[in-house]
Amino acid sequence: MDKICAMIVDDSSVMRKIVERSLRQAGIDLEKVVEAGNGAEALGALRENQVDLILCDINMPVMDGLEFVRQMNAVENAKGVPVVMITTEGSESHVVEALSAGARGYIRKPFTPDQVKEHVVPLLGKKA
Amino acid sequence: MSVDTTAAARSHEENWKAILELAVEEVFEIMISCRVKPAPISEKTNAEFTAMIGLAGSLCGVLTVCCDAPTARQLAKGMLGGIVTSDDQVSDALGEICNMVAGNFKNKLAGMDGRCMLSVPTIISGGEYEFRSLANGEPLEVCVLFEQAPVTIRLDLQS
Numbered sequence: 205m206d207k208i209c210a211m212i213v214d215d216s217s218v219m220r221k222i223v224e225r226s227l228r229q230a231g232i233d234l235e236k237v238v239e240a241g242n243g244a245e246a247l248g249a250l251r252e253n254q255v256d257l258i259l260c261d262i263n264m265p266v267m268d269g270l271e272f273v274r275q276m277n278a279v280e281n282a283k284g285v286p287v288v289m290i291t292t293e294g295s296e297s298h299v300v301e302a303l304s305a306g307a308r309g310y311i312r313k314p315f316t317p318d319q320v321k322e323h324v325v326p327l328l329g330k331k332a
Numbered sequence: 333m334s335v336d337t338t339a340a341a342r343s344h345e346e347n348w349k350a351i352l353e354l355a356v357e358e359v360f361e362i363m364i365s366c367r368v369k370p371a372p373i374s375e376k377t378n379a380e381f382t383a384m385i386g387l388a389g390s391l392c393g394v395l396t397v398c399c400d401a402p403t404a405r406q407l408a409k410g411m412l413g414g415i416v417t418s419d420d421q422v423s424d425a426l427g428e429i430c431n432m433v434a435g436n437f438k439n440k441l442a443g444m445d446g447r448c449m450l451s452v453p454t455i456i457s458g459g460e461y462e463f464r465s466l467a468n469g470e471p472l473e474v475c476v477l478f479e480q481a482p483v484t485i486r487l488d489l490q491s
């Protein structure tokens with residue numbers, strides 16, 4: 205498996221650590237993790253970093269996860285990068301909204317490393 | 333005769349307390365690897381840390397999670413795999429537990445699809461405060477023991 209660079213977007217630093225740990229427990233070899241506390245920070249970080257995968261919360265201050273997904277394709281580095289939402293918002297309408305905005309996967313909190321693996325690994329293609 | 337179909341009334345008709353208990357148990361088991369079971373509400377909680385999250389829309393009210401300071405630290409350690417480096421992480425962890433309990437609870441209720449929104453969590457540290465919710469329904473309250481210490485989860489709903 206190739207090493208990958210992941211971006212984790214969540215306003216909770218504890219949750220960012222848990223998501224990172226879950227990726228490692230899922231067997232994903234992380235070369236680098238870029239963290240952001242909201243969608244606006246994530247857009248800024250994407251201009252400075254090339255990442256292979258983005259895991260993103262929905263409910264965040266300043267810019268929420270859905271707005272981030274809608275805007276990220278305007279950033280050259282972010283085109284084609286798969287986004288998986290990790291959120292407590294588990295309703296069907298939220299899932300549809302996230303997928304319509306451009307997300308490729310959706311994980312409800314609380315989540316297990318197996319769920320992360322199930323949703324993330326298929327998106328990494330040959331890197332996985 | 334009119335039928336009271338408010339959320340507060342439904343919460344008792346449909347036994348939402350059992351749903352809240354299940355939501356709490358799942359969050360503790362999945363995120364902290366700890367099986368907890370409901371304890372008597374009479375267990376006295378020394379509420380040195382309180383996390384609260386607002387609900388708006390089809391459910392309107394506030395959910396709180398409170399415990400003493402050592403328990404809050406142990407919960408954070410459980411979530412982070414044993415290492416807590418600051419009090420901010422303790423507050424952050426308790427806020428996330430509150431967030432996940434609220435989200436997990438509303439996701440289990442039928443007919444709430446997308447019509448109930450959650451706020452970002454707020455944390456109160458220190459126990460010298462009086463909690464007054466303007467929600468006027470009878471609160472749902474669940475207590476669990478985590479490492480022998482009570483953690484109280486309370487949901488106040490607007491009728």
